[in-house]
Amino acid sequence: MTKPVCLILGAGAGIGGNVAKRFAREGYHACLARRSDKAGLDRLVADIEAEGGSATGYMINAVDEGSIEQLVTDI
Template identity: 65%
Template sequence: MVDVCMIIGAGAGIGGHVGKRFAQDGYHVALCRRSDQDGLDRMFSEIEAAGGSASGHILNAADEGAIEQLIDEIEADIGPINVAVYNLGAQIGNRALADTPLKTFELGWRIGNLGVFRVA
């Protein structure tokens, strides 16, 4: 059975680099990001070209049930997740609390806090 590392927030920066490192150590890396299918395809292709194992998954972590569904799919198709990296930022911008609408604050909370709980 293969060890699986799921990275939620596998962009071109920290998340992608962490994925490459886990792949070097023999993990299958399930790279998850909200958008940019082409960038995701390039990232897991680079890992596979270097001899690693990877898959790419588009995920909107704010959608109800999306995280749970993706975890179920990864574990059914690839194997149990041994390591989960939650690398999502709130992505609500740099603004003063007084200038932050409730809807924007709640989205940041759902992504930055509730999402971690859902993964666990």
């Protein structure tokens, strides 16, 4: 059985990060996207993995034309 995947735009340290952690605890592979603070994104992915979840981080600017479509294709 394939693990379900969720995509969270704006996955920072606030609401987006908490949503990502919740989905990961529920068994989803969390795909986290944000436009700045690569170190913060890497910490969030590491936190999720330390709790037994799985996650991947992506740096994108969602307002760039085609960026979300390309991200979904990549995932």
